[in-house]
Amino acid sequence: MSRIAVFPGSFDPVTRGHEAIVRRALGMFEQVVVAIGQNTGKSYYFPLQLRQEWLSQVFARDAGVSTLVYSGLTVELCRSLGARYILRGLRTAADFEFERTIAQVNRQLAPEIETLFLLSSPEFDALNSSLVREIHRFGGDISAFVPEGLSIPPPTGQ
Numbered sequence: 070m071s072r073i074a075v076f077p078g079s080f081d082p083v084t085r086g087h088e089a090i091v092r093r094a095l096g097m098f099e100q101v102v103v104a105i106g107q108n109t110g111k112s113y114y115f116p117l118q119l120r121q122e123w124l125s126q127v128f129a130r131d132a133g134v135s136t137l138v139y140s141g142l143t144v145e146l147c148r149s150l151g152a153r154y155i156l157r158g159l160r161t162a163a164d165f166e167f168e169r170t171i172a173q174v175n176r177q178l179a180p181e182i183e184t185l186f187l188l189s190s191p192e193f194d195a196l197n198s199s200l201v202r203e204i205h206r207f208g209g210d211i212s213a214f215v216p217e218g219l220s221i222p223p224p225t226g227q
């Protein structure tokens with residue numbers, strides 16, 4: 070069975086921190102599926118289509134990376150793909166507390182699926198998507214925080 074990891078998140082927007090996690094994981098898995106979770110109750114800042122386009126663009130040259138959009142349980146997505154690993158990134162102790170709860174619940178739902186954590190690269194451990202959204206909302210330049218080459222729309226005033 071091939072070694073497939075699902076990297077779920079909102080990617081609102083994808084950051085250099087996400088990019089680094091996926092690239093490091095590529096050395097460990099045959100396939101990394103970057104999965105944009107679309108929760109009906111949650112509102113997002115950047116449109117889904119743009120978030121997906123950005124991810125496809127960032128990993129266009131990485132044969133082992135694919136991107137998709139899903140709704141529902143992450144463990145069900147993993148089962149449908151034959152993926153036995155969920156990949157998440159850890160920056161802080163707060164991340165750990167949050168991630169621990171999700172991972173334990175996922176283990177109860179699907180004991181055959183392991184959640185694996187990679188510590189963030191130190192240069193990105195203060196980087197998070199909500200900060201990047203905040204900077205963008207107020208007209209700041211976010212290009213240093215997101216992967217190279219993305220075309221970023223102007224803020225919409227929302």
Ligand code: ADP
Pocket residue numbers: 077078079080081084085086087090156157158159160164188189190193194195196197198
């Ligand atoms: P979510 O809405 O599920 O938190 P995110 O898109 O914010 O989704 O993050 C997806 C995953 O990437 C999470 O595991 C998060 O901890 C991790 N992550 C986010 N930013 C970084 C970073 N700068 N370095 C390492 N991991 C990160």
